[in-house]
Amino acid sequence: MSRLLRWCLAIAAAAAIRVAAGPLEDAGRKVYAEYAGAVVPISAVVRIEVPGSGRGPQEGKVNFYGTIVGEDGLTAISATALSPFSGMLEQLESGGIRPAVSVTQIRARLSDGASVSLRQIFTDDDLDLAFLLPDPDPEKPAPKWPKPVIFAPGVEARIFDKLLCLSGTAELLGWAVVGGTGEINGVITHPRRYYLIERSFSNMTGVPVFRADGRALGLAVARREPVSQTGRGLRVQQIVWVLPSDAIAEAIEQARRAAAKP
Amino acid sequence: MQRLFGLSVAGLALALTGCGRLPEDSTPSMAVTELSASKPPSDIENAIRRVYPAIVRLDVISERAADGRMRKERSFGSGALIRADGHLITNHHVAGRAVRIRCRLWDGEEVEGELVGTDPLADVTVVRLKMENRRRDTPLTVAEFGDSDALKVGDAVFAMGSPGGVAQSVTRGIVSNTALILPGGSPSLDGENVGSLVRWIAHDARIFGGNSGGPLVNSEGRIVGINEIGFAGIGGAIPGNLARSIAEQIIEQGRVDRSWTGLTVQPRLKGLEFDRGALVAGILPDSPAAETDLQPGDILLAYDGIPVNCAIPEDLPVFNALVLGTPIGKEVALHYWRNGEERETRLTTRRRDPALGRDRYLRAWGMTARNFTLFSAIAARRDNTDGVLVSSISAGGPAAQAEPAMQPGDVIVAMENEPIRNLEELEARTEKLLEGREDARPTLVAFERGRNHFLTIVRVGPAPRPDRPERPKRPEFHAVLQHLPQPLAETLGLEGPAGVRVAYVFPGLSADQAGLKTGDIILRFDGEPVRGRRPEEIAQFNRLFRSRKVGATASLEVRRGNETLALEMTLAEGADAAGDPDRYEARELDFEARALTLQDRALRKLPENLQGLLVERVEPSSAADLAGLQIGDIMISLAGEPTPDTAALEKTVKTLAETRPRYVQVFVRRGVQTLFLEIEAEWGSKDGVPSDDATDTTAPNGDASEEERGAEEADK
Structure with missing residues (x-):
């Protein structure tokens, strides 16, 4: 390739970038700079047992993202990240026997590399929302918490509104936090308000979604429904949508009250 | 394909359901009662009369390392009383890994048994009836051994035992072969190749699952074999002479002593122009044979002055028995042929180690592990037996959750920068590490995986209780x-x-x-x-x-x-339909129960005022399982204390863990009935580290790891 052609391509690329840049992208960069540290990879050990199945408990490690929502490290996650049957136990009950799920060894890895132990203090299966509170090692220096994402009441959006999202690369690229833009595809209002978003925008749960003005609109959570249950396993349909900040703010208060109990 | 004729409970649910228990004062079975009135006794009757009352049915709880813990398994087998003081002989694969043995005598009397010693190489185990716990003082009937070397093809034999675990039986057949080997490979028990020592007595007396360990009896009513395998419709019994000598050693000293040379031989190749000797196949490093001049390819002509002749595979167990039976530490002369001349060399035998060490459960690590034996160290190509081999790991346990995670086959060589030479050191250091602590402790661990030397942090400590998050009021x-x-x-x-x-x-x-x-x-x-x-x-x-x-x-x-x-x-x-009802895992008693939901009450049509917990999990073959506790039972009380909720259950279990009663009564509702159950509790230690009783399997245990498995057949 000639030097001239390479220069032309470079100029064209720079121009394209400049053309694509705009208020949304600027807001996105600001959101990323402020809140990328609040999106944290979390791991936990999940034990699932179906009583009477003849099989022993299945135990394994799960990895997912959560969003720090409090200056003390309070973290919001999707409840289904910890319990694959969250919100479905009623439908899965058979002969009075339900799958039993227990979670231990929850740990978050902060952007500075610190690994912090967490405990699950509050779970709302209907909202697919759970809260984790740090349980730091008293023998170690207190972790330095990143700036939390604030979910304030009254932050709403309409269909086709542009959105910003923070998401992650999971194991593949070392749990790096990445940003994205998208728009609202639909607004569910009944029985609760949810925002439907493009599937390609974010299929991850536990990560924050922001309006174009940089205010937190909600948290990506999931709705799961068992489609069929066969001898080979359970087929589940899942949709990821955005739980509005109103509901999250209310749940944070409930979680705080739960944490305050002895 | 051969089958071991022990009987696992899993495949016998229906048969067991129909198995009635004889009352303690029941009379001997009809077969023998009738014999006592008949005259004159035939060979069959004579044989039955002499041995039948010595047959014992064994109901065995064994342990096996799997998924980071010792898993209990229940099986049935047979045995024969050989000493009036209560010693009986059976197979290693029936009772060699037992942690609990219930013995049922021919007349229905049940006596607890204890493992005296076991020999996986010959698949022979000796169990002793706890005579001090017998409720009767009637003398035991003892079977005598006959001379198995005198058996000939065509001789009548009788297979006796408790097939199906439900009754004693006798079947008749003839000896088909006195030196059966299994060309497709013989059973490997705890890493030992049984066929390297045993040539089975093949017979066509029908044997079934549960016959394992039962006697093969000649027409004189004497034991000439211990039934072990079935192969293409033919039964295979360990020769009585071999079984007897092993049983006698075990009774005398609790173990079997054998010599080891590190020399392996194989049948002579057809192309070699020899009509005597055995082809030297290999010499293990650091073995007595490695100190001699012997090389693979030599023809071994005589061992300790005894001519050697291995022309066909059937000859190998004979040679192996010769070597294994040499007094430990004896210097022996080896005559061999190389390059057209006969030569002589000498070696001093050493004590033969078991193929594998015993698996033990390290709860604080979420894994099972074992020591290296000489064989397993050689098979793993290690310089010595130092280190602790991880044999299985619990996926959610500390070892699996370490970063980097540990795996089965890893060898722990140091903890907090101090070398770990064996399991005992690892256990002692763990206990010291956790002294006075209730939480897990991050611990620096060095381990080896193949040639790689890794470091990791393991959060060693008691398994954490899962969080019980609060749920919104809906x-x-x-x-x-x-x-x-x-x-x-x-x-x-x-x-x-x-x-x-x-x-x-x-x-x-x-x-x-x-x-x-x-x-x-x-x-x-x-x-x-x-x-x-x-x-x-x-x-x-x-x-x-x-x-x-x-x-x-x-x-x-x-x-x-x-x-x-x-x-x-x-x-x-009322959130119970949507949420997860409170549950409590009574680890000490091996069951889990949860709060009753409205759905439970509706589906089971429970009385409105019934207070109790739904039993959701019972550890298979655990004390709770043996007591008859079932999934779906409604637990009304435990040790006399009502269990209306999980908090009450937890409180009672914690109290019991302190007082540690041997028997714990459980009152349950099952269907429309209520009944009392009695758990014979097995209390571990009070801290997170199990006591020796809880961890020691008392018998070589577990399967070989992948690493060991590949090498062990060739190396021995």
Whole structure:
């Protein structure tokens, strides 16, 4: 390739970038700079047992993202990240026997590399929302918490509104936090308000979604429904949508009250 | 393909169901009663008369390392009393890994047994009846050994035992072969190749699952073999002479001593022009044979002055028996042939180690592990037996959750920068590490994986209790709803998508108080149509319902018969249908129970005032399982203390863990019946580290790791 052609391509690329840049992208960069540290990879050990199945408990490690929502490290996650049957136990009950799920060894890895132990203090299966509170090692220096994402009441959006999202690369690229833009595809209002978003925008749960003005609109959570249950396993349909900040703010208060109990 | 004829319980559920227990004072079985009246006894009757009363049925709980813990398994087998003081002989694969043995004598008497010693190489185990626990003082009938070397093909033999674990039996056959080997490979037990020593007595007396360990008896009523395998319709018994000598050693010293040379031989190749000797196949490093001049390819002519002749595979066990039976530490002369001349070399035998060490459960690590033996160290190509081999790992345990995670086959060589030479050191260091602590402690661990030397941090300590997060207070509908597919809806005269049917109303709760009845069809909720043509629409309705506030009122439009009613309901709290009911894992007693939900009460038609917990899990073959506790039982009380909720259960279990009673009574409701069960508890240590009793399997245990498995056959 000639030097001239390479220069032309470079100029064209720079121009394209400049053309694509705009208020949304600027807001996105600001959101990323402020809140990328609040999106944290979390791991936990999940034990699932179906009583009477003849099989022993299945135990394994799960990895997912959560969003720090409090200056003390309070973290919001999707409840289904910890319990694959969250919100479905009623439908899965058979002969009075339900799958039993227990979670231990929850740990978050902060952007500075610190690994912090967490405990699950509050779970709302209907909202697919759970809260984790740090349980730091008293023998170690207190972790330095990143700036939390604030979910304030009254932050709403309409269909086709542009959105910003923070998401992650999971194991593949070392749990790096990445940003994205998208728009609202639909607004569910009944029985609760949810925002439907493009599937390609974010299929991850536990990560924050922001309006174009940089205010937190909600948290990506999931709705799961068992489609069929066969001898080979359970087929589940899942949709990821955005739980509005109103509901999250209310749940944070409930979680705080739960944490305050002895 | 050969089969071991022990009997696992899993495949015998139906047969066991029909197995009645003889009362303690029952009379001997009909077969023998009738024999005593007959005259004169035939060979069969004579044989039966002499041995039948010595047959013992064994009900065995064994342990096996799997998934980071010692898993219990229940099986049945047979044995024969060989000493009046209560010693009986059986197979290693029946009772060699036992942690509990119940012995049932021919007349129905049940006596607890204890493992005296075991020999996986010959698949022979000796168990002793705890005579001090016998409730009778009648003398035991003892079977005598005959001379198995005197058996000839065609001789009549009788296989005796407890096939199916349900009864004693005798079958008749003839000896088909006196030196059976299994060309396709013989059983490997705890890493030992049984066929390297044993040439089985093949016979066609029918044997079944559960016959393992039972005697093969000649027409004189003497034991000439111990039944072990079945192969293409032929039974295979360990020769009585071999079994007897091993049993005698075990009774005398609790173990079997054998010599080891590190020399392996194979049958002579057809192309070699020799009519005597054995082909030297290999010499293990650091073995007595490695210190001699012997090389692979030499022809071994004599061992300790005894001519060697290995022309066919059947000859190998004879040579192996010769070597294994040499006194330990004896210097022996080896005559061999190389390059056209006969030569001599000498070696001093060494004590033969077991193939594998014993697996032990390290709860604080979430793994099982074992020491290296000389063989397993050689097989793993290690310089010595230092280190601890991880044999299995619990996926959620500390070892698996370490970063980097540990795996089965890893060898722990240091902890907190101090070398770890064996399991005992690892256990002692763990105990010291956790002294006075209730939480896990991050610990620096060095381990080897193949040639790689890794470091990791393991959070060593008691397994954490799972979090019990609080859940929001949400209203509950307090009725079971049924969706109405289109044809059913049409039959009921419903038009459009609305309408769900009430299948049950929980008495005394909000739906009942609102006047809802079973059979009602709910058309509208707060003015909105209630859709119900598909199952998921019921879940959607419940979610809608739960989105309301507790204490609010809601209107229901209901069709009852031909009437349409308007009902008003006050929304009341009750999250148990959607949430996860409280549960408690009584680890000390190996069961888990949870709170009863409204659904449980409805489905099981439980009395409204019944207070109890639903048993959801019972560890297979555990004390709770043996006591008869079943999934689905409603636990009403434990050790006399009511168990209305998980908090009460937890309190009682913790108290029991302190007082450690041997027997714990459980009162349960099962169906419409109530019954008492009695758990014979096995209490571990009070800290997170199990006591020796809890970890020591008392017998070589576990399968070879992948790394060991590949090498062990070739190396021995």
